Amino acid sequence: MTTYIIRRILLVPLLLLGVTIIIFGMLQFLQPAERAALYIRDIPKNPEALESVIRTYGLDKPIYIQYWNWLVGQKNPNTGEIHGGILRGDFGYSRVGAEPVIDMIKHRFPATLELAIWAIIPIIVVGVWLGIQAAINHNKFIDQFARVFSIIGYSFPAFVFGLLVLMIFYANLKWFPPGRLSNWVIAEINSGSFKTYTNLMTIDALINGRLDVLWDALRHLILPVITLSYISWATFLRITRSSMLETLNQDYMTTAKAKGISTKVAIKKHALPNALIPVVTISGFTVVSLLGGVVITETIFNFPGIGSAAANAASQLDVVTVLGFALFNGVILILANLVADILYALVDPRIRLSTN
Amino acid sequence: MESRNQILEVNNLETQFSTWEGVVHAVNGVSFNLAEGETLGIVGESGCGKSVTMLSMLRLIPSPPGRIVNGSAIFKKKDLLKINEDELSTIRGAQISLIFQDPMTFFNPVLTIGEQVIEPLQTHLNISENDARDRAIEILDLVGIPNPAERLKDYPHQFSGGMRQRAMIAMALICSPQILIADEPTTALDVTVQAQIVDLVKKLRSELGMAVIWITHDLGIVAGLVDRVIVMYAGYIVEEAPVKELYRAPGHPYTKGLLGSLPRLDANERERLASIEGIPPVLYRKASTCPFAPRCPYRIDHCFNENPKLMEISPNHKVACWVDIENRKER
Ligand SMILES: Nc1ncnc2c1ncn2[C@@H]1O[C@H](COP(=O)(O)OP(=O)(O)OP(=O)(O)O)[C@@H](O)[C@H]1O
Ligand SMILES: [Mg+2]
Numbered sequence: 001m002t003t004y005i006i007r008r009i010l011l012v013p014l015l016l017l018g019v020t021i022i023i024f025g026m027l028q029f030l031q032p033a034e035r036a037a038l039y040i041r042d043i044p045k046n047p048e049a050l051e052s053v054i055r056t057y058g059l060d061k062p063i064y065i066q067y068w069n070w071l072v073g074q075k076n077p078n079t080g081e082i083h084g085g086i087l088r089g090d091f092g093y094s095r096v097g098a099e100p101v102i103d104m105i106k107h108r109f110p111a112t113l114e115l116a117i118w119a120i121i122p123i124i125v126v127g128v129w130l131g132i133q134a135a136i137n138h139n140k141f142i143d144q145f146a147r148v149f150s151i152i153g154y155s156f157p158a159f160v161f162g163l164l165v166l167m168i169f170y171a172n173l174k175w176f177p178p179g180r181l182s183n184w185v186i187a188e189i190n191s192g193s194f195k196t197y198t199n200l201m202t203i204d205a206l207i208n209g210r211l212d213v214l215w216d217a218l219r220h221l222i223l224p225v226i227t228l229s230y231i232s233w234a235t236f237l238r239i240t241r242s243s244m245l246e247t248l249n250q251d252y253m254t255t256a257k258a259k260g261i262s263t264k265v266a267i268k269k270h271a272l273p274n275a276l277i278p279v280v281t282i283s284g285f286t287v288v289s290l291l292g293g294v295v296i297t298e299t300i301f302n303f304p305g306i307g308s309a310a311a312n313a314a315s316q317l318d319v320v321t322v323l324g325f326a327l328f329n330g331v332i333l334i335l336a337n338l339v340a341d342i343l344y345a346l347v348d349p350r351i352r353l354s355t356n
Numbered sequence: 357m358e359s360r361n362q363i364l365e366v367n368n369l370e371t372q373f374s375t376w377e378g379v380v381h382a383v384n385g386v387s388f389n390l391a392e393g394e395t396l397g398i399v400g401e402s403g404c405g406k407s408v409t410m411l412s413m414l415r416l417i418p419s420p421p422g423r424i425v426n427g428s429a430i431f432k433k434k435d436l437l438k439i440n441e442d443e444l445s446t447i448r449g450a451q452i453s454l455i456f457q458d459p460m461t462f463f464n465p466v467l468t469i470g471e472q473v474i475e476p477l478q479t480h481l482n483i484s485e486n487d488a489r490d491r492a493i494e495i496l497d498l499v500g501i502p503n504p505a506e507r508l509k510d511y512p513h514q515f516s517g518g519m520r521q522r523a524m525i526a527m528a529l530i531c532s533p534q535i536l537i538a539d540e541p542t543t544a545l546d547v548t549v550q551a552q553i554v555d556l557v558k559k560l561r562s563e564l565g566m567a568v569i570w571i572t573h574d575l576g577i578v579a580g581l582v583d584r585v586i587v588m589y590a591g592y593i594v595e596e597a598p599v600k601e602l603y604r605a606p607g608h609p610y611t612k613g614l615l616g617s618l619p620r621l622d623a624n625e626r627e628r629l630a631s632i633e634g635i636p637p638v639l640y641r642k643a644s645t646c647p648f649a650p651r652c653p654y655r656i657d658h659c660f661n662e663n664p665k666l667m668e669i670s671p672n673h674k675v676a677c678w679v680d681i682e683n684r685k686e687r
Contacts, residue, residue, distance in 0.1 A: 139420075249418070251461040257416055259449035259476045259527070273466045349466055349511040 001345060001352045008341050012334060019330035020086070023323050024067050030319055032059040037320040038092035039074060039084040057083065091324035096313050101324035105306060109328075110199035111180055112298070112305030115228060116290050117200070118221055122229040123286070127236025128279060134237075135244030135275075136267060146237060153234025158293060162227035162300040169223060176223050178302045182216050224301045231293040232286050239282055244275040277348050284340025291329050360391035363534060363567055364413075369427035371405075371412045374420065381639040382408045384591040385426070390535065395561065395568040397582035397599065399575055399614065401636050405591040406571045410537050413437075414448055431535075450480040453528035457540040459520035463512035470508030473527045480531050495526040499556060518549035522556065529560060536561075537569045542577065554581055575614050579603065584672075587611045590639055590647035593666055597673040605682065607675030609654045646678065654679045656686060 027035060032054050036043045039057045044050050054060055057074045073085025084090050091101035134146035169175045181189075181201060188194040194213060196204050202221070205214035247253070248271055256266040294307030302308065306325055313321035345351045371383040383405045390396055398406050411417045413429040413436055429436040431452065436444060453476075456462040464472060473496065474488045483491070489508070496504035499522040512520060521541055528536060538557065542550035554577060561568055572578055578585060578599065585602045587595040587610065595608040606612040613632040634651040642663075646652070649659040658678050666676045667687070680687050 251456065251458065252464040254411070254416055255454075255456065255462045255472075256464070256475075257448065258414065258454045260445045260447070260479050261449075261475065262445060265479075270464050270467070274464070277466075347466070350513050353511060353514065 001354070004345055004351060004354065005342055008338060012338060015334045016331065019327065019334070020071070021067075023327050023330070024070055026323055027070070027319070028063070034319070035059050037095065038070060041093045086327065091327065092320045094313065094321040094324070095318045096316050096321060097309070101321050104309060104321070105325065105328050108304060108306045108309050111303060112294050112307060114200040114202060115221065115224055115294060115297070115303065115305060116287075118202075118225045119229040119232070119290060122226065123233045123236055126229070127233035128240045128276075131237045131240025132244050132272070132275070134241045135248060138245060138248075143241075146241060150234045150237045150241075153230065153237070158227060158231045159296045159300065161230050162223075162297060165223050165227055166300060176219050178220070178223075180217075180220050180304050182220075185213055185216050188213075220303075224297045224303050227300065228290060228293045228297045231289050235282065235286070235289070236279065240275070240279050243278045244271065247271045247275040250274070273347065277344065280347055281340065281344050283343070284337040287336035288333055291332065360394065362389045363392045363431065364390040365428075365430040366409075366413060367428045367430075369409060369412055369429065370425045371408050371417060371422060372425055373422050378640040381642060382422075382591050383412060384639070384642060386588075386591070386593055388586055388593065388596065390567050390569065392534070393561075393565055393567055394584065395570060395582045397578035397585040398569060398571045398588060399573065399578065399585060400588035401573065403638065404588045404636055406588055407539050408591075409588075410454070410539060410569065410571065414452060414454070415444060416448075416454075446480065449476040449528075449533075450531045451533050452535045452537065453531070453533040454537045454539065455521070455524045455528045455541050458544045459517065459524045460512065460544075462524065463520060465512055467511075468508065469510050469512060469515065469523050472512075473508070473523060473530060476527065476531050491530065492526070495530050496523065498560070499523070499526045499529075500552075501526070517545050518552065521545060521549075521553055525553075525556065525560070529564065529566075532564055533566060535567045535569065537571075539571045540573065541570075543573065550577065557581070575603075587614070590637055590643065592643070592647065592663075592676065593674075594648065594676045595674065596666065597675075601670075601673050605673075607669050607673060607681070608648075608677050609652045609679070609681055610648050612681060646676075654681050654684070658686065 027038070033043060033050055036050075036053050036057060036059060040053065044053060056076060058065055058069050061069075069084065071085060071087050073082040073088050073090060075082050082088070084092060089102055091105075093099070094101045094104050097104040130142075130146050130149070134143040137143050166178075170178060185194065185201075189196060194204075194208055194210065197207055198204055201217035202214055205211070205217055248267075253266060253270060256270045257263070261269075291307075294305055295311050296307070297303065298305045298308035299311045306328070310322055310325045313325070366389070367387045369383055369386045370381075373380040373382055386405070386409050388396070398409070400406055408417060408422070412422075412424050412427075415424070415437065417424070424437060427437060431447065434443070434447075436447065463469070470489070470492060473492045477483050477488045477491060492508060493504045496507065501507055501519060501522050507515075507519075512523075515523060521544075524541075536557075541557075542553050545553065557568065557570075558581060560566075568582075570578060570582055575585075582599050585595075585597060585599050586593055587602075587608060589610050595602070595606070595611045597607070602611065603615065606615055610632070632651060637647055637650075639647065644663060645661065646655070646659040646663050649655045652659065654677075656679060662678075664676045664678050666674045668674050669680075669687075678687055679685070
């Protein structure tokens with residue numbers, strides 16, 4: 001187990017290296033003048049000044065030197081200040097956001113995180129729970145229902161689903177508003193009468209003891225959460241169902257029944273822990289589809305997270321910003337998969353206790 | 357043998373499976389008795405319905421596709437095929453226990469050996485965690501697992517095949533059942549370990565005074581272990597006899613074939629059985645001819661007209677065959 005985890009952790013720097021190389025490679029499609037945004041806010045129009053910026057930050061140097069500069073930053077000889085350097089947390093400047101890319105991520109990530117956290121609930125309830133019920137009641141009504149449900153989930157694109165939901169519940173019924181918060185809440189935050197701690201509004205509302213704000217945040221969350229989880233629950237439903245079906249047919253389930261255990265206990269104690277192993281395995285992968293899904297979801301519902309910001313930056317060809325987000329996503333995915341792999345080892349004693 | 361009380365009486369058991377190819381008639385009217393403390397051997401090639409017979413008795417066949425269409429299994433005046441699920445649960449694992457062929461797949465990989473061995477105790481007796489543990493250590497020790505207190509915490513994959521089978525036996529015996537059903541418990545083990553497991557069951561059988569049903573491919577193994585043998589073919593019982601009688605004068609050509617292929621101890625079980633030409637049929641309807649006739653060196657025309665019933669040819673010796681193979685004439 002320890003060797004497994006150590007080996008898995010040692011893989012992280014390698015993966016990170018891979019991600020940085022890919023992203024840096026994509027940056028090379030830009031003109032040196034455009035890449036200057038990796039180091040400075042205002043790119044001069046004057047050709048001589050531009051030339052001096054390019055020289056100062058080595059944008060005309062061999063590619064490995066540029067890569068190194070991109071990693072650790074480059075000193076401005078006039079001011080002595082270091083600019084850029086992704087290892088220092090400086091991803092360059094966003095043209096569309098008019099602020100450092102990393103600040104943009106800091107401002108917008110909590111909204112996306114909150115969305116993703118809430119989206120996990122329907123994924124587990126609809127996906128995992130329904131998958132288990134379907135398998136236990138194989139070929140009965142709930143199983144047929146789950147199958148149809150998951151086919152719809154697979155064949156009906158998320159953006160169509162999101163638009164449908166938007167049209168019904170927002171445009172026609174006017175039940176739920178778009179955006180993240182109502183104006184009066186934003187006003188309270190700006191005036192300081194509502195304090196933010198985590199920037200996850202549902203949690204901050206609880207910390208402040210403000211149920212009205214909580215309700216407002218939830219009303220804004222519900223449609224994006226449904227749309228976002230829609231992308232993943234069909235996968236979870238299918239995997240949980242087939243894994244549970246397979247588990248129920250295993251020999252050890254016969255042993256359990258032969259011992260006189262009731263079906264209920266046999267399912268809970270013997271089948272579930274085995275059936276959920278593959279579900280844990282794909283959970284890391286789910287973070288991938290969730291992060292992909294936020295771009296569509298946030299754009300449809302005008303939700304101010306990193307997904308909508310990335311879409312906006314892409315539409316304005318702000319490549320430095322888009323690739324900055326891509327880098328951030330890459331890091332999150334690598335960490336999420338690390339956690340999933342370690343969890344997987346923890347739930348399966350055959351891996352947990354293996355020595356090699 | 358007659359004087360002993362019958363503890364289990366199976367009558368006319370029939371089990372079928374619905375498959376894409378049709379309805380598989382896996383067990384076709386099997387009847388037998390088991391006396392208290394007796395050891396009964398059930399032999400036959402792969403697929404002849406040995407496991408399904410045993411699992412049907414305890415209603416453990418997967419359903420669907422399996423269906424018990426007929427029969428009764430009387431244990432202590434109760435019909436196991438009729439009583440409700442709750443009542444049956446109090447018998448499974450407590451009074452009738454099973455051990456299986458492959459102790460790897462029949463153990464749950466994510467629970468410790470200890471958790472699994474203790475489970476029947478917790479299910480059937482009101483017993484404290486500590487007492488259950490003590491009892492588990494005691495029984496693991498009894499089946500010859502060294503250092504049992506430590507090994508309780510191990511997972512199945514950390515046990516060797518032989519040790520796993522011992523643990524499976526411990527799990528089956530922890531509630532001191534009256535009947536132990538062993539479904540090819542040695543097939544997955546190598547020869548020396550096989551002998552150890554057989555010796556272990558012999559020892560425990562006399563210590564605990566239980567009846568044993570021992571299923572195997574291998575007539576060689578059962579010789580020194582069982583009192584009586586039932587030979588199955590295509591879901592039918594084709595011969596039933598005390599073990600010595602069966603070896604001395606097999607009444608069915610199939611039994612004779614099984615015995616004739618015995619001496620080659622070096623070959624594995626399946627190879628030895630393959631020395632009867634052909635393979636056993638899968639029946640999609642009840643046999644209207646003798647199911648063994650196509651492979652039978654003694655067959656006569658009548659074998660293709662009618663499936664013979666089990667007939668008593670001498671006291672306690674029953675055979676389902678139209679031919680008296682010793683005298684080479686029609687019965
Ligand atoms: N779940 C099932 N679905 C369909 N057919 C089945 C099922 N289980 C058993 N059968 C059929 O029932 C018949 C008897 O099988 P059974 O397992 O009892 O054989 P066996 O005598 O125990 O063989 P082995 O020595 O290989 O264990 C076989 O033809 C098999 O194909
Ligand atoms: Mg079998």
